[in-house]
Amino acid sequence: MMSPEVGHFALVLALALALVQSVVPIWGARRGDAALMATASPVALGQFAFVTLSFVVLTYAYLVSDFSVENVFQNSHSTKPLIYKISGVWGNHEGSMVLWVVILTLFSALVAVFGRNLPLTLKANVLAVQGWITVAFLLFILKTSNPFARITPAPMEGRDLNPLLQDIGLAIHPPLLYVGYVGFSMSFAFAVAALIDGKLDAAWARWVRPWTLVAWIFLTAGISMGSYWAYYELGWGGWWFWDPVENASLMPWLAGTALLHSAIVMEKREALKVWTVLLAILTFSLSLLGTFLVRSGVLTSVHAFAVDPERGVFILAILVVFIGGSLALYAWRAPTLKQGGLFAPVSREGALVLNNLFLTASCAAVFIGTLYPLALETLTGAKISVGPPFFNWTFGPLMVPLMIAMVFGPFLAWKRGDLAAVAQRLTLAFAAAILATLATYAVTTGGPVLAPLFVGLAFYVIVGAILDIAERIQLFRAPAATSLARARGLPRAAWGAAIAHAGVGVMLLGIVGETAYKQETIVQMRPGESIAVAGYDITLQGLVPVEGPNYRDLVARLTVREGGVDAGTLEPAKRVYTARAMPTTEAALKTRGMSQLYVSPGDPGTDGSIALRFFYKPMVLLIWIGTLVMMFGGLLSLSDRRLRVGAPKPSARRVAAAVQPAE
Amino acid sequence: MSTTGTPVLSRGGMTRKQRRLTLIGIALAVLGVAAGLVLYSLSGSITLFQSPTDIVEKNLQPGARMRLGGLVEAGSVRRGENMEVSFAVTDGRTSIQVAYRGILPDLFREGQGVVTEGVLSGDRSFRADTVLARHDENYMPKEVADSLKRQGHWKPGDPAPNPNAAGSSTPQSPARSP
Numbered sequence: 013m014m015s016p017e018v019g020h021f022a023l024v025l026a027l028a029l030a031l032v033q034s035v036v037p038i039w040g041a042r043r044g045d046a047a048l049m050a051t052a053s054p055v056a057l058g059q060f061a062f063v064t065l066s067f068v069v070l071t072y073a074y075l076v077s078d079f080s081v082e083n084v085f086q087n088s089h090s091t092k093p094l095i096y097k098i099s100g101v102w103g104n105h106e107g108s109m110v111l112w113v114v115i116l117t118l119f120s121a122l123v124a125v126f127g128r129n130l131p132l133t134l135k136a137n138v139l140a141v142q143g144w145i146t147v148a149f150l151l152f153i154l155k156t157s158n159p160f161a162r163i164t165p166a167p168m169e170g171r172d173l174n175p176l177l178q179d180i181g182l183a184i185h186p187p188l189l190y191v192g193y194v195g196f197s198m199s200f201a202f203a204v205a206a207l208i209d210g211k212l213d214a215a216w217a218r219w220v221r222p223w224t225l226v227a228w229i230f231l232t233a234g235i236s237m238g239s240y241w242a243y244y245e246l247g248w249g250g251w252w253f254w255d256p257v258e259n260a261s262l263m264p265w266l267a268g269t270a271l272l273h274s275a276i277v278m279e280k281r282e283a284l285k286v287w288t289v290l291l292a293i294l295t296f297s298l299s300l301l302g303t304f305l306v307r308s309g310v311l312t313s314v315h316a317f318a319v320d321p322e323r324g325v326f327i328l329a330i331l332v333v334f335i336g337g338s339l340a341l342y343a344w345r346a347p348t349l350k351q352g353g354l355f356a357p358v359s360r361e362g363a364l365v366l367n368n369l370f371l372t373a374s375c376a377a378v379f380i381g382t383l384y385p386l387a388l389e390t391l392t393g394a395k396i397s398v399g400p401p402f403f404n405w406t407f408g409p410l411m412v413p414l415m416i417a418m419v420f421g422p423f424l425a426w427k428r429g430d431l432a433a434v435a436q437r438l439t440l441a442f443a444a445a446i447l448a449t450l451a452t453y454a455v456t457t458g459g460p461v462l463a464p465l466f467v468g469l470a471f472y473v474i475v476g477a478i479l480d481i482a483e484r485i486q487l488f489r490a491p492a493a494t495s496l497a498r499a500r501g502l503p504r505a506a507w508g509a510a511i512a513h514a515g516v517g518v519m520l521l522g523i524v525g526e527t528a529y530k531q532e533t534i535v536q537m538r539p540g541e542s543i544a545v546a547g548y549d550i551t552l553q554g555l556v557p558v559e560g561p562n563y564r565d566l567v568a569r570l571t572v573r574e575g576g577v578d579a580g581t582l583e584p585a586k587r588v589y590t591a592r593a594m595p596t597t598e599a600a601l602k603t604r605g606m607s608q609l610y611v612s613p614g615d616p617g618t619d620g621s622i623a624l625r626f627f628y629k630p631m632v633l634l635i636w637i638g639t640l641v642m643m644f645g646g647l648l649s650l651s652d653r654r655l656r657v658g659a660p661k662p663s664a665r666r667v668a669a670a671v672q673p674a675e
Numbered sequence: 676m677s678t679t680g681t682p683v684l685s686r687g688g689m690t691r692k693q694r695r696l697t698l699i700g701i702a703l704a705v706l707g708v709a710a711g712l713v714l715y716s717l718s719g720s721i722t723l724f725q726s727p728t729d730i731v732e733k734n735l736q737p738g739a740r741m742r743l744g745g746l747v748e749a750g751s752v753r754r755g756e757n758m759e760v761s762f763a764v765t766d767g768r769t770s771i772q773v774a775y776r777g778i779l780p781d782l783f784r785e786g787q788g789v790v791t792e793g794v795l796s797g798d799r800s801f802r803a804d805t806v807l808a809r810h811d812e813n814y815m816p817k818e819v820a821d822s823l824k825r826q827g828h829w830k831p832g833d834p835a836p837n838p839n840a841a842g843s844s845t846p847q848s849p850a851r852s853p
Contacts, residue, residue, distance in 0.1 A: 247781075357697045369702055373709035380713055395724035397742060402720040406712040534777060536758055586781075595781040614758070614778030623758050623778050 016081050016160040019069030023110075026062035026117070027150040029055050033120075033143030037136035038208070049136035053124035056139055059146060060114075060121035067114045070159055071101050080166035083107060083159045089172035089591050091562045099183035100173045105307060105323075106159035108186055112303070113149050115187075115194040119223075120146065123198070130219065137205030138198075145197055148330045156323045172562065172591035181241035189234030189261060193299040195227025196268055200296030203289045204338055207345040212289065217279035220292065222650060224275060228268050229646040235261050236639035247597030247612035249627045251526065251635060254403040259382040260302035266375035267295040270368045277364050281353040281426060284361070286346045287368070293342060297335040298375075304331055305382075356428040363421035363429075370414040377406035415469055415520070418513055419476030423483070441479055445472035456529060463528035470524065473517030477510045505652040512645025519638025522606070525631025532628075534614070538621040546628035548602075548609055549573045550582070555622060563589045565598070568613050568622055572602060584611045584624070606633045722792060727769040730795065737797045743771060744790040752785055764789060764801070772800040779806055 033055045040048025070083070074097045079085040087104045088097060101107040120142040127135045153159070176182070202220045206212045238261070243251040252258060271291040277284045304327045355361040381398045388394055419441060423434040435442075449468030456464070482488070484506060485498040531546055542551040551571050558565040565585040572579045584600040599612040607630045614623030724742045725735065735741070748770055751763035758777055762785075763770040773791055783789060783806060793803035 354691060354694070357694060357701065362698075365698060366701070366705075369705045373705050377709055377713050380717075384717070395742075396721045397724065398717070399720045399722065402716040405716040405720070406709070409712055410709060534758065597781055612778075615754075617754070625778055 014069055014072045016069060016073055016078070016162065019066040019073075020158065020160040022062040022066040022069070023150060023154060026059045026066070026113075027147065027154065029059045029062065030143050030146040030150055033059065034140055034147055035143075037143075038140035041133040041136040041140075041209075044133075046132060049132050052136050052139035056117070056120040056124040056142070060117040063110070063114050063117045063150075067101075067110050070107060070110060071098060073160075074098065074101050077170065078166075079168070079170050080162050080164070081159075082161045082163045085163060085167050085170045087173050088170040089562060090169060091591075092173065092178070093561060095180070095183055096173055096178045099177070102186050102190075103173050103177040103182070106153070106157040108190075109149065109153050109157050109307075110159055111187060112190055112194060113146065113153065115190050116142070116146055116149065116197060119194060119198055133209060134202075134205055134211075134216075134219075137208050138201045141201035141204045142197065145201075145334070148334070152323075152326050152330065156326050170591075172589065175563070175587070175589040175592065175594050175596050176245060178589075179241060179245050181237055181245065185234055185237045185241055188230050188237055192227050192229075192231025192234050192261075192268075193264065193302060195223060195230060196264060196292075196296040196299045198223035198227065199268075199271060199292040200338070203292035204341060206289060207338075207341050210345060210348050212285050212349050214279050214282055217275045217288065220288075221272070221275045221279060224268060224271055224292075224295075225646055225650050228265070228272055229643050229650070231261065231265050231268060232639055232643050232646070235265060236636050236643075240636050243632075244599055244601060247599045249532075249599070249610050249612065249625070249629070251632070254381070254400045256382050257302075257306050259378050259403075260305040263375050263378055263382075264295050264298040264302055266371050266378070267291060267298050270371040270375075271295050273364045273367050273371075277361050281355065281361055283351070283353045283355060284365070284368075285349050285351065289346065289349070290342060291368070291372075293335075293338045297331075297338070298379075300331055300334060304328065353427070355426070358424065358431050359429045360421060360424045360426045363417055363424050366417045367414065367421065370410050370417070374407050374410040374414075377410065378403065381406065412469065415473050415516065418516070419473055419480075422480045422509060422513075437483060438476060438479060441472050441476040444475040445469065447471075459528040463524055466520065466524040466528075470517045470520040473520065474514050477514035477517065480510045480513070481507065503652055505649045508645045508647070508649025508652065510645070511648060512642045515638045515641030515643075515645055517638070518634050518641055522631050522634025522636075522638055525607070526629050526635065529630045530627055530632075532626070534623060534625045536617065536621050536623050538619070543626070545626045546609065547574060548579065548628075549576075550611075550626070552622070552624070555616060555620070558585070560587075562591060563587050566613075566616060568611075568624060570600070570611065570624075572609075582609075582611050584613045586613050586616070603633070606631045606637070608632050724790075726766045727764055727771040728766050730771055730799065730801075731769050735795055737795050740792075740794050742790055742792045743773065743801050743803070744788070745770075747783070747785050747787055747789050749785045764791065773803050774800065775803040775806055777806075 033052060036055075037049050037052035040046070040051070070081075072078075073081045073084050074088050075094075077084065077088060077090040077097070079088075083104060083106050087107075088100045092100070096103075102111040120139060123130075123135065123138055123142070127138075130138075199220050202216065202223070206216055235258075238258070239251045242253070243249070271288065274284050274288045274291055278288045304324075307323065307327055353361075381402050385396050385398055388396060419438065420431070420434055423429075423437060424431075445468035448471035449464045452464035452467040481499075481502070484502055485495045487495050490498070533543065533545060535543055537543065537552045539552050539554045542549055544550075549572070551573075553569040553571055556567045556569055558567050565587050567583050567585040570582040570584070572582055580602065582600040582602055585598040587596045587598050588594065589596065597612050597614075599610055601611075602609040607628070610627040610629060612625050614625060616622045722740055722742050724744060725733075727743065727745055729735070730743070743764055745764040745766045748763035748765045751761075751770075753761045755761070759774070760776070760779060761772060761774045764773050765771075773793075775791070775793075790807040791801065791803035792805040792807070793801055796802055
């Protein structure tokens with residue numbers, strides 16, 4: 013029953029169903045035939061069942077170490093711990109594509125199950141578009157990346173998973189990222205369905221927003237997890253490298269963040285319709301591009317695994333068909349969509365437009381930096397690399413006005429706002445920013461001159477977000493009981509927005525602390541020698557060999573004293589995974605508040621010494637805590653009543669009106 | 676990724692037109708700033724990839740910043756005091772001496788692919804401040820593979836020149852000297 017051929021056959025069956033889903037519902041929608049449209053749901057559920065079966069079969073092959081399956085042989089090993097046998101399923105190209113499709117069909121199934129009160133034609137069209145994507149990716153898997161291919165005779169032992177991927181952070185990073193990427197297929201499907209139908213209203217935006225938000229939360233989690241993994245696992249002590257593959261996940265995130273905000277304008281004011289649809293298309297296009305960049309190997313990146321050119325061409329074809337097709341449809345149909353509410357440049361809408369401008373401009377900058385080397389090589393043959401300074405100098409300056417504007421936005425009224433009045437209400441945020449800047453100048457020595465200003469900016473963002481809530485519940489202006497009642501009555505979306513905005517400030521604080529004030533020393537140490545780093549006295553006790561389940565460690569045993577008091581040990585290691593004879597570096601971390609001491613070992617010398625690299629990273633944990641806060645804000649917003657309740661009722665207008673701050 | 680044609684447009688009257696123009700003006704200003712930043716940064720943060728043969732044939736001038744890639748020549752790695760390392764990078768025809776101080780990446784080995792970034796010195800040797808490494812030990816940096824192919828040392832379809840071909844390349848810095 014669990015034979016790999018069953019998994020392969022299940023994929024073929026799923027493809028057959030996906031073909032039905034691509035054609036029949038949309039045909040029904042054209043003809044107004046409810047029976048044809050109604051086929052979409054069961055077919056979507058069937059596809060999900062078959063693809064899941066296939067995934068389970070593959071996982072089973074990993075669990076029992078069935079090395080007659082080439083994919084298992086290439087990426088697993090019988091001595092590997094259980095969790096990495098499971099994560100090995102998606103730690104390689106073929107398996108990760110199956111996971112991609114599992115998530116895609118899961119989203120289709122969710123629409124089938126929870127979309128009961130969607131307009132029938134919209135639902136049919138959305139599922140048909142999802143069907144097209146499923147067909148493309150199932151064909152891709154079956155044609156170029158069959159995970160169930162056999163080898164005879166079956167080898168006795170597998171080649172093991174790339175050791176760097178044998179880590180809990182990377183076990184859950186790809187699924188999170190994929191839910192994010194694939195989640196944007198929902199916004200895409202809704203956008204294309206609306207273009208086909210020619211119908212686009214506030215109800216549409218209300219449907220799209222929760223899906224976008226779900227994708228956004230997962231993508232945020234995936235990126236953040238990947239960053240933390242790179243930080244502690246690679247041993248380089250960095251948390252973001254502007255690597256093409258990181259950029260590939262950042263671009264849909266930026267576009268998706270813009271989409272989240274423009275969808276608000278569309279839902280509340282029926283403005284920015286055409287733009288929102290375009291963003292939905294672009295966001296998913298960037299997700300597809302991300303998949304292409306990672307999977308085709310066209311870019312020089314840390315994530316590039318040995319690749320097959322046929323795959324690259326196939327994914328490129330998928331890209332061209334979906335991006336080109338949807339943009340052509342957009343160009344053809346978008347002019348027929350009716351425009352909505354008017355607004356003055358200084359208004360909530362205006363601020364959200366500004367948000368969109370800066371997010372898309374920064375996304376474009378990242379896009380250029382990532383793809384320019386590729387384009388140049390294709391056109392002229394010159395090989396170049398675009399380094400982090402490019403991204404720091406383009407992305408950074410675009411983020412500053414965005415952060416300044418994002419505090420103003422929630423205070424501005426819809427349609428027409430009063431900038432001076434808002435500035436007055438933000439006095440406390442400006443004061444906090446100035447104080448924080450001055451305090452940072454006073455306390456720190458060294459570091460870039462601009463760093464304290466960025467600390468000020470971070471405080472301005474955080475305090476601004478708090479003031480947003482304080483203003484809405486009339487804290488200290490109304491009696492405490494009234495404020496409490498207002499706090500309870502405040503829509504969760506308002507809480508979510510403020511919290512997510514505060515999270516951006518928290519993250520910025522971590523980024524400034526880590527970037528501007530980190531200390532770094534590299535020394536060659538012999539046992540018995542000591543070094544002082546950021547108030548710690550660290551002594552190398554010795555180098556100890558340690559045997560692990562599928563690796564050998566050379567551990568540098570370090571004792572740490574802080575102000576003469578024992579503060580524990582650090583045990584960074586040079587590790588060799590025996591199956592592939594592949595060396596890795598295991599960093600050791602010591603946390604003090606939000607700051608971390610980071611040690612990673614280099615090569616042992618012939619004289620019993622070892623090179624050790626020490627980092628002290630102030631406030632570094634705030635980077636990831638900030639993203640957690642942002643995700644929490646997203647979750648709160650997702651649980652907002654109007655999204656839970658779903659389809660807008662006549663009363664929805666009044667609910668929406670209550671969301672606005674009392675002016 | 677164009678944001679022109681932002682659909683905040685609406686038909687009719689002067690005020691609407693003014694509003695529309697204001698928004699378009701702001702959009703163009705933001706895009707202009709972004710484009711300016713991109714062009715300015717591109718001019719300053721691009722490094723060209725060169726093979727050892729390129730350096731000799733193109734007679735590149737000392738002081739130029741570049742990426743140098745190839746194979747680490749077997750038997751060429753010398754470790755000195757204070758984490759000083761020197762090795763030769765070769766494409767089979769020419770080799771260039773590279774000096775580096777710091778911790779080498781995990782997958783740095785003799786006979787395997789490597790990409791270094793740094794500055795060419797006067798005597799045709801190379802002072803690297805970054806030696807790049809990669810996650811996957813089966814991977815041959817694309818630039819290195821291409822340059823080896825040109826020198827006829829590796830035909831596509833062959834297995835990688837070394838089954839453990841490693842070394843590698845990321846745009847960032849696994850190992851950077853202090």
